[in-house]
Amino acid sequence: MPAQQILQPNPPADPSLLPDSILEYGVNLNTKDYLPKDELEAVQLFRKAADYIAAAMIFLNDNVLLENDITHDNIKPRLLGHWGTCPGLVMIYAHLNRIIRKTGLDALYVVGPGHGAPAILSCLWLEDSLSTFLPEYTRDYSGLKKLISRFSAPGGFPSHINAETPGAIHEGGELGYALSVSFGAIMDNPDLVVACIVGDGEAETGPTATAWHAIKYIDPAESGAVIPILHVNGFKISERTIFGVMDDKEIIALFTGYGYQVRIISDLPNLDNDIAASMDWALVEIKKIQQAARSGNPIVKPRWPMLVLRTPKGLSGPKIVHGEFVEGSFHAHQVPLPLAKTSAEELHDLQAWLSSYKPQELFSKEGIPNDAILSVVPEVNAKKLGQRKESYAAYVPLVTPEWKDLGVAKGTQESCMKTVGKFLKEVVVQNPKTFRIFSPDELVSNKLDAVFDVTGRDFQWDIASRAQGGRVVEILSEHTCQGMLQGYTLTGRTGLFPSYEAFLGIVHTMMVQYSKFTKMAVETTWRQPCGSLNYIETSTWTRQEHNGFSHQNPSFIGAVLNLKPRFARVYLPPDANCFLSTVSHCLRAKNYVNLMVGSKQPSPVWLTPEEADQHCIAGASVWKFASVDQGVDPDVVLVGIGVEMTFEIIAAAALLRKLAPELRVRVVNVTDLMILAETGQHPHSLTELAFKTLFTEDRAIHFNYHGYPIELKGLLFGRPNLGRITIEGYKEEGTTTSPFDMMISNSTDRFSAAIHAIKGGALVNPKVAVYAHEKCSYLKHLRQKEKEYILANGKDHDDIFNTPIFE
Numbered sequence: 001m002p003a004q005q006i007l008q009p010n011p012p013a014d015p016s017l018l019p020d021s022i023l024e025y026g027v028n029l030n031t032k033d034y035l036p037k038d039e040l041e042a043v044q045l046f047r048k049a050a051d052y053i054a055a056a057m058i059f060l061n062d063n064v065l066l067e068n069d070i071t072h073d074n075i076k077p078r079l080l081g082h083w084g085t086c087p088g089l090v091m092i093y094a095h096l097n098r099i100i101r102k103t104g105l106d107a108l109y110v111v112g113p114g115h116g117a118p119a120i121l122s123c124l125w126l127e128d129s130l131s132t133f134l135p136e137y138t139r140d141y142s143g144l145k146k147l148i149s150r151f152s153a154p155g156g157f158p159s160h161i162n163a164e165t166p167g168a169i170h171e172g173g174e175l176g177y178a179l180s181v182s183f184g185a186i187m188d189n190p191d192l193v194v195a196c197i198v199g200d201g202e203a204e205t206g207p208t209a210t211a212w213h214a215i216k217y218i219d220p221a222e223s224g225a226v227i228p229i230l231h232v233n234g235f236k237i238s239e240r241t242i243f244g245v246m247d248d249k250e251i252i253a254l255f256t257g258y259g260y261q262v263r264i265i266s267d268l269p270n271l272d273n274d275i276a277a278s279m280d281w282a283l284v285e286i287k288k289i290q291q292a293a294r295s296g297n298p299i300v301k302p303r304w305p306m307l308v309l310r311t312p313k314g315l316s317g318p319k320i321v322h323g324e325f326v327e328g329s330f331h332a333h334q335v336p337l338p339l340a341k342t343s344a345e346e347l348h349d350l351q352a353w354l355s356s357y358k359p360q361e362l363f364s365k366e367g368i369p370n371d372a373i374l375s376v377v378p379e380v381n382a383k384k385l386g387q388r389k390e391s392y393a394a395y396v397p398l399v400t401p402e403w404k405d406l407g408v409a410k411g412t413q414e415s416c417m418k419t420v421g422k423f424l425k426e427v428v429v430q431n432p433k434t435f436r437i438f439s440p441d442e443l444v445s446n447k448l449d450a451v452f453d454v455t456g457r458d459f460q461w462d463i464a465s466r467a468q469g470g471r472v473v474e475i476l477s478e479h480t481c482q483g484m485l486q487g488y489t490l491t492g493r494t495g496l497f498p499s500y501e502a503f504l505g506i507v508h509t510m511m512v513q514y515s516k517f518t519k520m521a522v523e524t525t526w527r528q529p530c531g532s533l534n535y536i537e538t539s540t541w542t543r544q545e546h547n548g549f550s551h552q553n554p555s556f557i558g559a560v561l562n563l564k565p566r567f568a569r570v571y572l573p574p575d576a577n578c579f580l581s582t583v584s585h586c587l588r589a590k591n592y593v594n595l596m597v598g599s600k601q602p603s604p605v606w607l608t609p610e611e612a613d614q615h616c617i618a619g620a621s622v623w624k625f626a627s628v629d630q631g632v633d634p635d636v637v638l639v640g641i642g643v644e645m646t647f648e649i650i651a652a653a654a655l656l657r658k659l660a661p662e663l664r665v666r667v668v669n670v671t672d673l674m675i676l677a678e679t680g681q682h683p684h685s686l687t688e689l690a691f692k693t694l695f696t697e698d699r700a701i702h703f704n705y706h707g708y709p710i711e712l713k714g715l716l717f718g719r720p721n722l723g724r725i726t727i728e729g730y731k732e733e734g735t736t737t738s739p740f741d742m743m744i745s746n747s748t749d750r751f752s753a754a755i756h757a758i759k760g761g762a763l764v765n766p767k768v769a770v771y772a773h774e775k776c777s778y779l780k781h782l783r784q785k786e787k788e789y790i791l792a793n794g795k796d797h798d799d800i801f802n803t804p805i806f807e
Contacts, residue, residue, distance in 0.1 A: 007351060011397065014177065024069065027270050031274045031276075034271060034273040034276055034277045039374075040218070040272055041372060042372045043094050044097075047272075047278025048358075048362060049357075050090040050093070050119065050122040051119075053122035053148065054118035054332045055083065055086075056354060057151035058081035058335060059078060059079060059335075060149065061074060061075070061090070061342055061710060062074045062145075065359050065365075066351075069470070071347075071353060072341055072347060075340050080117075081335060082159065082334050084117060084233065084314045084317075084332040084334070085115070087119070087235070087317075088117045088197070089120060089312050089314055091271070091272075091309070091311070092121070092195060092309070094335055094376060096122070097377055101377065105283070106224075106388075108193075108491075109197075109649075110182045110194055110195070110487075111148070111168075111176035112170075112179065112202040113197070114158050114160040114171065114175075116161070117160075120128050122163055124385075124386040125137060125143065125268035126369055126374075126379070127377045127385070127386060129384050129385070130141060130143070131165065131309060132387055133318040136610035137773075139368065141367030142367070160172040163527060164392070164515060164524050167385045167387070168391065169181065169391050169486075171517040172188035172514045173516070174513050176206065176211075176389060177208075178201055178208075179483070180207065180211040180482070180483025180486075181196075181483045181486050181487035183226055183486065183487065184438075184483060184485060184486060184488040184489075185490070187218070188223060188433045189511075190223060191224060195227045195279075196228050198735050199231055200234065200244055204243075206752075207306060211479070211480050213475070214480060215260070215304045215460075218460060219293070219294040219468075220292075220293040220294070220298065221290075221298065221467060221480040222433075226304075227279070228306040228307055229308075230251075234413035235313050238330045239330065250265065261285060261304070263305070263306075265278050266310035266311075267305075268311070282306075286305065289304065293467065294775050299804075301461055309448070309743070312329045313328055314326060314331075316507050318332075318336050318349055318352075321336065346707040361370055362372075382630075390491045390492065392529040393527075396434045396494075396527075398432055398531070399427075400427060402432070402588055403583070404610070407577050407580060408577060412605050415600065415603070416575065416599055417448050417538050418448075418450070418580040419580060420579055421447060421449060421450035421451060422445075422773055423449060423583060424437070425453055425454050426578045428451055434504035435496075435587075436472070436473065439497070439498050439499070440475065440476055441476075441499055448498055457472045457473070458471065458473050463656055475477070476507040478499065478504070478507045481516075483510070484511045490533075493723070496536065497533070498535075498536040499536070501537045501553065502550065504556040508556065512563070513561070515567050518593075519561040519564050526758060532569075533592070534583075534587060537556060537596065537598060538600045539593060541730055541734065542742055543599060546736060547736070548734070549736075553710065553740075556713060557597065557637070558707065558708060560709055565674070566594070568682075570674060571586070571594075571596045572598075572642045572670070573596065573598055573616070573671050575605045576603075580731070585616070601642065606625075606650075619686075620668060620672065620693065622667070623667045625651045625656070626804075627665060627666045629664065633664060634664045634667070634696060635699060635765045636664075636701075636761040637696060637702070638756075639668045640670075641712075642704075644706070645706050646704070648704055648749055648750045650667060650804050651667050651804050652751075652803070653667050653719060656757055659754070659778070660775055661767050662768055663761045665757060666696075671688040676712070677717075678718030681718065691719060697722065698721060699764065700724045700756075701725045701726070702728075702757060702763075704753055705727055707729055709731070713727065715727075716797075724760070730746050738789065740800050741790045741796070751780070751782055754779050755780065759772060786800075
């Protein structure tokens with residue numbers, strides 16, 4: 001059955017707009033004899049060689065070219081790997097190589113079925129990209145033996161695609177993100193094409209389901225293109241896939257609705273001609289869409305191409321083992337012959353399987369691939385899929401404006417987000433092609449909308465946004481925003497992900513997977529640094545009282561804290577100037593996961609820009625204006641971490657001046673959460689001496705913390721004399737109520753903080769001890785009165801959030 005094309009194609013292309021190389025290979029829809037005989041044979045030999053190497057990687061530790069019959073001793077002690085997806089991955093790789101060699105196409109290959117590493121590594125070895133970065137993997141017998149014997153073994157490549165894999169920009173662990181990563185990679189890369197293969201198991205995930213819509217956010221005038229390739233081999237680990245039980249009409253109807261033109265490749269006897277014609281057709285359709293947009297006559301709602309590749313799972317592998325079908329069934333998913341180390345029958349089957357590829361005809365005795373195989377490999381190293389600069393050395397430093405010029409006056413009330421929005425506006429102006437904002441919650445809602453003064457949304461299916469060069473992607477899918485951000489960042493640019501605090505946890509595991517990629521990239525010497533993942537967490541629980549309990553969840557802080565300390569940064573700037581300093585720093589930083597937590601509601605500006613700069617550099621400081629005798633010789637230390645938490649600490653300090661004038665209070669603000677970690681546990685950790693000078697050696701410390709108290713306990717673990725510390729933070733108490741009632745409900749209000757201060761101070765100050773019980777009782781009374789007022793009036797006292805005044 002030949003490749004099928006749906007109706008409703010894009011308008012015909014003007015041939016003058018198309019490169020001759022594309023026209024020559026891309027418009028013939030008759031796929032029989034599509035490729036010249038020598039090209040067809042070369043592609044098939046490349047596939048055969050790569051399939052052989054991939055299979056051998058799973059099983060062999062020696063005898064890698066079958067110089068002798070395989071023995072049990074030649075089999076690895078642990079058989080790890082996923083064979084079933086490998087032949088399909090190799091097919092696409094081979095045909096991309098053919099096109100790149102013929103046309104000079106700029107392409108990346110993103111692989112959704114990440115456990116198909118044997119397929120990709122075998123192709124990288126054949127094109128001699130492995131030795132470029134890892135000299136020991138030479139394209140000869142010695143390098144081949146290392147590749148095969150070390151795969152999925154200590155000291156070798158892991159079983160999934162990761163940062164150690166040349167050409168990779170996607171961690172092949174958790175499924176669902178390949179497509180959105182691919183679309184992020186081609187944004188602002190106008191000449192780049194990303195071939196993204198999505199397994200039919202991966203295609204069942206929610207993130208993938210939404211990512212199909214990403215074509216609606218690609219402006220063909222300024223960005224490249226993705227060729228999505230849905231690989232339908234029918235099975236997961238032991239069950240059929242959804243797409244595997246859909247017929248061609250159902251698949252075509254689904255993706256036509258998404259906005260694609262679809263070609264289904266399923267003609268096994270004519271498979272390579274079918275793939276070649278389909279991929280060339282896809283490139284012609286892409287060029288047609290791009291040239292129309294770039295000539296000023298864009299196609300409205302262009303139908304981007306996508307391919308559906310139907311092949312049996314584990315094609316070319318064992319057909320039947322122990323009376324069970326393997327090829328074309330779930331038995332091919334991982335190791336088709338799991339007992340080859342001990343079973344004579346399975347060893348015999350392995351010998352027959354690997355021999356069927358005739359390795360002696362594919363490689364010389366010295367392990368060199370034959371000339372026909374090498375004729376498929378691109379001649380220019382920089383064009384090879386494993387050596388694209390975009391995948392490992394493309395970072396463009398971001399130009400950031402002088403944030404102090406945008407600082408706000410001390411003593412005023414300003415929204416952190418409003419102020420940061422003005423800063424981001426200038427970032428957009430100064431970085432028109434290397435900065436984007438990916439936002440699942442609209443910028444207007446998060447009060448970052450000043451950026452719309454200079455840019456728009458990049459929503460190509462909306463007539464108001466189409467072809468405007470918008471720097472803002474707004475889509476109500478955290479997964480898609482995260483995936484695009486990852487692809488954009490790993491290919492050298494810088495992005496920002498603002499989100500409602502409660503829902504950032506949706507991408508928790510995506511962020512963790514990315515951090516693992518970053519860790520391995522930093523440890524992989526040939527990968528250059530890239531920008532950081534930058535999150536702004538706003539609409540926080542402290543001011544989500546109007547939306548209720550469902551919108552109150554600061555758990556993403558803990559997710560970042562659990563990362564490798566080298567890569568994790570959490571900031572809770574207390575005011576607008578501190579937030580400006582923090583954002584400016586994070587946008588320039590490399591290789592981190594930066595989480596910035598702030599408020600979109602107006603709040604006091606405590607520090608001048610110059611004071612904020614020094615405070616943020618230190619990560620924490622004593623706020624002398626709110627402390628007794630500027631914080632000298634305190635009885636107790638009150639610490640605020642977070643905008644509203646700090647306000648309540650300062651309000652408590654002001655309250656204590658009146659109610660307990662003998663109590664000597666030191667107020668500290670922490671903006672860089674990581675400084676609290678035990679000395680040596682994090683690059684930003686305070687030294688023991690610095691911790692003592694800031695928090696004293698033996699005085700009671702009370703923390704008012706924006707997140708969950710257990711997170712802070714974990715950070716502080718290992719610091720001396722922890723028995724003197726009390727912590728209040730979010731404790732899963734909330735509803736639709738008033739802002740101050742949220743503080744009371746979670747014991748983070750000023751009255752609760754003052755009670756902790758008096759109790760702690762009474763331990764060392766006899767004058768305070770005399771009236772500690774009385775004052776604490778009175779503070780509890782005041783707190784209850786506030787609660788009663790809120791219940792009776794449906795609101796807080798009008799002056800409850802007035803800036804405290806210190807006399």
